[in-house]
Amino acid sequence: MAERHIKGHVGVGQQASGIALVARDNFSARYDLDRLKGVFSRPAHALHGQSYVNTVLVLHTAKGGVATSWMLREMKNRAMAPAALLLNLGNPVMAQGAAFAELAFMDRFEVDITEAIKTGDRVTVDPQAGLVIID
Amino acid sequence: MRAGRMGPARRAAIDQQIQVGMTFDAKDFVEVSQVHLMADTESLGESGVAYLENLAALPEEERRVRVPTVTDPRGIDLCAYEKLHQDERFAELERRTIIAMQAMGILMTDTCINYQTVMPPVRGEHLAFGDTGSTIYANSVCGARSNFEGGPAALAAALTGRVPRYGCHLESGRRGTHLFEVKERPSNLSDWGALGALIGQRTGSYWTVPVIAGIDRAPTSDELKHFGAALASYGSVPLFHMPRVTPEAKTLESVFDHQAPDPEIIMRADLDAFYASFGRHEDKVDVVVFAAPQLSLVEMQDVARLLEGRRVHRNTALLIATSPENKAACDRMGITETIESSGAMLLKGVCFYQMYARELGEANGWQRLVSNSAKLVNIISGYGYRPVLATTEACVDAAVNGRM
Numbered sequence: 001m002a003e004r005h006i007k008g009h010v011g012v013g014q015q016a017s018g019i020a021l022v023a024r025d026n027f028s029a030r031y032d033l034d035r036l037k038g039v040f041s042r043p044a045h046a047l048h049g050q051s052y053v054n055t056v057l058v059l060h061t062a063k064g065g066v067a068t069s070w071m072l073r074e075m076k077n078r079a080m081a082p083a084a085l086l087l088n089l090g091n092p093v094m095a096q097g098a099a100f101a102e103l104a105f106m107d108r109f110e111v112d113i114t115e116a117i118k119t120g121d122r123v124t125v126d127p128q129a130g131l132v133i134i135d
Numbered sequence: 136m137r138a139g140r141m142g143p144a145r146r147a148a149i150d151q152q153i154q155v156g157m158t159f160d161a162k163d164f165v166e167v168s169q170v171h172l173m174a175d176t177e178s179l180g181e182s183g184v185a186y187l188e189n190l191a192a193l194p195e196e197e198r199r200v201r202v203p204t205v206t207d208p209r210g211i212d213l214c215a216y217e218k219l220h221q222d223e224r225f226a227e228l229e230r231r232t233i234i235a236m237q238a239m240g241i242l243m244t245d246t247c248i249n250y251q252t253v254m255p256p257v258r259g260e261h262l263a264f265g266d267t268g269s270t271i272y273a274n275s276v277c278g279a280r281s282n283f284e285g286g287p288a289a290l291a292a293a294l295t296g297r298v299p300r301y302g303c304h305l306e307s308g309r310r311g312t313h314l315f316e317v318k319e320r321p322s323n324l325s326d327w328g329a330l331g332a333l334i335g336q337r338t339g340s341y342w343t344v345p346v347i348a349g350i351d352r353a354p355t356s357d358e359l360k361h362f363g364a365a366l367a368s369y370g371s372v373p374l375f376h377m378p379r380v381t382p383e384a385k386t387l388e389s390v391f392d393h394q395a396p397d398p399e400i401i402m403r404a405d406l407d408a409f410y411a412s413f414g415r416h417e418d419k420v421d422v423v424v425f426a427a428p429q430l431s432l433v434e435m436q437d438v439a440r441l442l443e444g445r446r447v448h449r450n451t452a453l454l455i456a457t458s459p460e461n462k463a464a465c466d467r468m469g470i471t472e473t474i475e476s477s478g479a480m481l482l483k484g485v486c487f488y489q490m491y492a493r494e495l496g497e498a499n500g501w502q503r504l505v506s507n508s509a510k511l512v513n514i515i516s517g518y519g520y521r522p523v524l525a526t527t528e529a530c531v532d533a534a535v536n537g538r539m
Contacts, residue, residue: 009158010157010158011158012154012155012158026339030178030488030514030517031513031514031517032517033517034493034517041517041518041519042516042517043516044516061339061340061371062341062371063339063369063370063371064267064368064371064513064514065266065267065283065367065368065514066173066265066266066267066283066284066285066286067173067175067178067285067286067489068285069285069286069287069288070173070174070178070179070180070183070285070286070287071178071180073182073183073186073287074178074179074180074181074182074183077180077182078180078182089340089341089342090158090341091283091340091341091342091371092155092159092282092283092284092285092288092302092341093283093285093288093371095154095155095158095159096151096155096284096285096287096288097285097287099151099154099155099287100151100287100288
């Protein structure tokens with residue numbers, strides 16, 4: 001199948017690739033994750049019980065507090081972070097955390113990113129170009 | 136700064152801020168007069184603590200913060216962690232963090248209610264606040280200007296003395312986008328939190344500015360504190376307006392660029408349904424928590440009055456968190472004695488969800504939690520708890536009876 005390109009706003013971090021994990025739900029590292037086990041731990045989350053480690057994590061919006069900005073780097077240093085984070089609509093905390101963690105982050109796409117990418121797709125994220133490529 | 140003449144820490148900080156500014160189309164920077172830094176050790180982890188220690192090891196002129204910088208709650212109350220069966224390694228991380236931050240000239244206020252206890256922001260003042268509750272209060276109630284500045288971003292602002300100018304720093308980012316009409320005034324703190332939660336669920340993005348009509352007279356500082364904290368927690372919202380209450384909303388019409396949208400109505404039944412969504416603990420309550428945000432001196436007095444002459448159930452813990460400044464005031468005024476005589480624990484400089492809540496629950500066998508904080512019950516289920524929202528009075532009754 002041909003590659004598909006999706007444009008978004010210029011983001012943070014360097015190019016990254018991985019297998020997509022997608023849900024039409026929101027994201028906070030503090031509220032939703034068991035960061036030691038690398039899984040979604042919030043019972044009400046659409047990805048409850050699933051591992052996000054090394055995935056291109058695709059969700060709807062950023063939610064909750066500021067803790068995610070420290071946590072992304074800490075997760076990355078323990079090799080328990082996603083490879084990239086894509087949101088339809090981010091917030092300052094996600095961008096700040098990604099910049100600090102040197103994690104690829106993008107938002108504000110030309111389409112609903114949670115519809116355009118399916119779990120299991122192989123995805124490359126190029127934040128500086130504002131581009132997502134689906135193999 | 137970018138060329139590195141002010142040292143590697145300030146260069147890294149400004150580079151990080153430029154990246155974030157470009158992501159949000161900031162055209163320039165704005166100087167800030169205060170920084171509120173969230174850096175609890177649970178969020179920092181070992182790598183974050185080591186990062187702070189590396190900064191602290193720099194020459195003094197390179198490591199000192201450029202504007203007054205105060206801290207959000209810590210991860211451990213060093214006077215209480217042993218009694219709470221918290222791990223010594225967490226206490227050690229905390230001690231290392233405190234030493235590093237003090238070396239940078241950071242004021243260890245350890246509070247999320249700095250706007251009530253340290254230095255209230257002023258209308259129009261640009262800030263870098265790093266707690267969603269303190270940010271939404273500063274923006275909305277005080278009319279100051281701050282985005283959510285997560286820990287590393289607030290630290291960068293402390294080192295550079297500025298932030299990228301976007302979002303809440305711009306007039307255009309402060310205009311109303313959604314209108315809500317409250318049909319019945321909330322009657323207590325948990326009601327105000329529930330109202331904030333409901334509006335947060337319906338707005339659901341950092342870039343929305345809800346306007347709340349129907350509040351007929353000014354709420355108290357504590358009521359707006361619980362409302363804002365829940366709104367920011369459920370909706371990731373940094374700013375609200377309340378016509379004829381908050382300073383940038385003289386009238387309802389004045390906060391919208393165009394005609395005000397049709398309001399979404401919030402009835403008493405909506406609040407009741409929100410409470411009901413958490414259910415009840417009819418068999419047993421493990422822990423009752425007053426925190427998130429930390430309690431004001433007035434809230435401390437109220438809880439003490441409810442506990443006077445009563446005893447917390449032997450199978451239930453009651454935890455109350457406040458700022459170090461309020462704790463000292465409570466000691467002086469006899470409030471601490473009343474609270475501790477009941478068997479409750481008064482914690483200072485911490486907040487429940489920031490103090491290794493998962494490990495705390497596992498060490499003490501706590502799952503069934505009751506709180507009057509809509510913010511806390513939102514956060515805490517991800518840490519393995521089954522939370523219930525209740526009024527302050529019902530929380531104290533649950534602690535005394537060991538059940539609801």
